[in-house]
Amino acid sequence: MDFNNNKAIYLQIAEHVCEHILLGSWKPEEKIPSVRDMAVNVEVNPNTVARTYELLQQKGIIYNKRGVGFFLSLDAIQQVQHYRKTIFIDEELPQLFKNIYLLNIGLDDITRMYQAFIEQNFKK
Template sequence: MEFNDNKAIYIQIAEHICEHIMLGTWKAEEKLPSVRELAVQLEVNPNTVMRTYDLLQQKNIIANKRGVGLFVTKESLQHVQTYRKSIFLEEELPQLFRNIYLLDISLEELKTRYQGFIDENFK
């Protein structure tokens, strides 16, 4: 995973985990890698992964089963979508709208390109 400088690393890792849940790579009630395992895999400090896991627990996306480890919750998909949707609508969409306006991109062109993206990547 490559990190960028515009967001905290623990948030980027949380988004990475959320994406895996939305894509079905990590399913409900599936065990997550330990803090150390994920830290080694992503080449980050274990404290960073711990911070990520804390955030995801607060959002009810993952849960700790004492003595066993961390697991994806049953309702994780709904919680991930709510969490990611709020971030998108509050932070990313205004910038996207700004670019659409400045570049004079029509809604029809957006619709056509969006449909092409869906057809190419998800069908």
Template sequence: MDFNTNKAIYLQIAEHVCEHIVLGTWKEDERLPSVRDLAVQLEVNPNTVMRTYDLLQQKSIIVNKRGVGFFLTGESVSQVKAYRKTIFLEEELPLLFRNIYVLDIGLDELKERYHKFIQENFNQN
């Protein structure tokens, strides 16, 4: 995994874990890789992974079953979406709005490109 220097590594790992959850690579109620295994896989300190897992526990995305390991909750997908939605609305959307304004992109053009993007990427007909 290539890490961005502009964001804390544990947050980037959280995004990585959330991506696996949303894409269905890791299923609800499934056991996650151990702290050590994920640290080795991502080539980071186990304390960094532990910090990630602590954050995800606070967000009710994962749960620690003492002596067994970390597991996704039964609501992990909806919790991830809520968590990521908050980040998008508070951090990313204002930057997008700024660029739309500065570049003088009209709502009609934006709407047209949005529909084209959805059709090309999600309507596999």
């Protein structure tokens, strides 16, 4: 996994886990990789993954079955959407709006580019 220097690694791993959930490669109530396995997969210290899993537990996205491992919550998709939407609205959207304004990009242009993006990346 390639990490961005502008954001804490444990938060980037949380985004990685959330993407697996939103894309459907990990299903609700399904066991997810152990802390050690995830640490090996993303090439970080297990303590970093443990911090990620602690955050995701606090957000209601995963839960721990003691002695068995971590599992996605039944409503993991909704919890991820809420968590990621909050981050997007609070942190990313203001910068996006600023750039749209400064670059004089019209809403029609945004709509057209968004539709093209969806067609290219998510419709098969």
